[in-house]
Amino acid sequence: MESKAIIAENLTKFYGKARGIDGLDLEVAPGDFFGFIGPNGAGKSTTIRTLLGLISPTSGKAQVLDLDIEKNSREILRRVGYLPSGSSFYNGMRVRDILKLSADLRRKNCDAAAAELCERLQLDRSRKVEDLSFGNRKKVGIVCALQHDPELLILDEPTGGLDPLMQHEFFSILQERNQKGTTVFLSSHILSEIQRYCSRAAVIREGKIIACDSVDRLAKTGARRVTFRGTLQPDALPDVRDWTETDGTVSFLYNGETNRLVRTLAGLDVHELTIAEPDLEEIVIHFYQKGGEQA
Numbered sequence: 001m002e003s004k005a006i007i008a009e010n011l012t013k014f015y016g017k018a019r020g021i022d023g024l025d026l027e028v029a030p031g032d033f034f035g036f037i038g039p040n041g042a043g044k045s046t047t048i049r050t051l052l053g054l055i056s057p058t059s060g061k062a063q064v065l066d067l068d069i070e071k072n073s074r075e076i077l078r079r080v081g082y083l084p085s086g087s088s089f090y091n092g093m094r095v096r097d098i099l100k101l102s103a104d105l106r107r108k109n110c111d112a113a114a115a116e117l118c119e120r121l122q123l124d125r126s127r128k129v130e131d132l133s134f135g136n137r138k139k140v141g142i143v144c145a146l147q148h149d150p151e152l153l154i155l156d157e158p159t160g161g162l163d164p165l166m167q168h169e170f171f172s173i174l175q176e177r178n179q180k181g182t183t184v185f186l187s188s189h190i191l192s193e194i195q196r197y198c199s200r201a202a203v204i205r206e207g208k209i210i211a212c213d214s215v216d217r218l219a220k221t222g223a224r225r226v227t228f229r230g231t232l233q234p235d236a237l238p239d240v241r242d243w244t245e246t247d248g249t250v251s252f253l254y255n256g257e258t259n260r261l262v263r264t265l266a267g268l269d270v271h272e273l274t275i276a277e278p279d280l281e282e283i284v285i286h287f288y289q290k291g292g293e294q295a
């Protein structure tokens with residue numbers, strides 16, 4: 001069987017009666033820069049924690065780096081770089097001690113990589129962790145995940161708390177790693193960053209994967225965002241979503257026949273017309289989140 005960085009089949013985790021994930025199928029190939037998109041509570045962290053063996057699945061199976069998640073959790077954790085969505089560290093420790101502890105757990109000397117990452121992310125290693133801001137604590141987690149140069153990075157909402165400059169530097173580091181062969185799997189609800197950096201993505205909703213494809217194909221839909229100055233009744237056209245009308249500007253997502261749109265607009269007094277491809281954010285919100293069907 002072809003090797004996969006991550007493969008999950010019918011993976012299910014219930015917390016008592018509460019759904020975490022429910023029958024989740026997922027495949028991530030080695031070398032992918034993979035985005036995992038979903039709204040709050042969709043099951044992103046549950047998926048990640050189950051894949052790493054930190055919590056046990058209720059049913060289903062999965063392998064990470066060809067290792068069984070239930071039998072080989074320790075080996076998986078040793079080989080993966082994991083950034084949890086919220087990190088907590090022992091108070092009283094300085095950043096350099098935390099980084100050293102994390103490296104020692106993997107029996108690796110990561111001093112040079114840690115120094116370079118801290119320099120690029122502007123993280124002062126002499127500071128005590130409890131004195132750091134939320135964003136700087138996030139950077140400590142990032143360096144812990146990256147310093148041992150793992151073959152697979154699993155990053156749970158990595159950019160929360162980072163300012164735009166730091167986000168840019170962080171993604172530059174990930175891109176460099178990915179070009180050298182590291183597989184990157186990152187969860188996010190910020191669609192623009194997934195669209196910008198990831199080559200493939202899966203959309204999770206209510207514990208299930210509802211779409212998984214290349215980002216280009218996910219973002220392709222027949223729908224167009226139509227915007228113009230003028231007036232139009234919302235029911236004048238079929239297949240219209242996300243209708244807004246403010247200050248004489250009408251805007252909607254149209255997924256119907258082009259001829260019908262043109263004929264309808266031709267009968268109106270229309271100014272400043274634009275017909276554009278919606279971005280991934282609009283597509284996920286309007287075509288995946290509601291019914292789960294793609295346009």
Ligand SMILES: Nc1ncnc2c1ncn2[C@@H]1O[C@H](COP(=O)(O)OP(=O)(O)OP(=O)(O)O)[C@@H](O)[C@H]1O
Nearest residue numbers: 015018019020038039040041042043044045046047
């Ligand atoms: N320890 C727990 N006990 C009970 N229910 C839980 C527990 N952890 C998560 N859940 C539930 O499982 C579902 C999925 O949560 P999860 O944290 O995996 O979502 P998420 O996609 O990571 O969300 P977010 O973007 O808000 O972090 C939610 O309904 C959540 O309430």
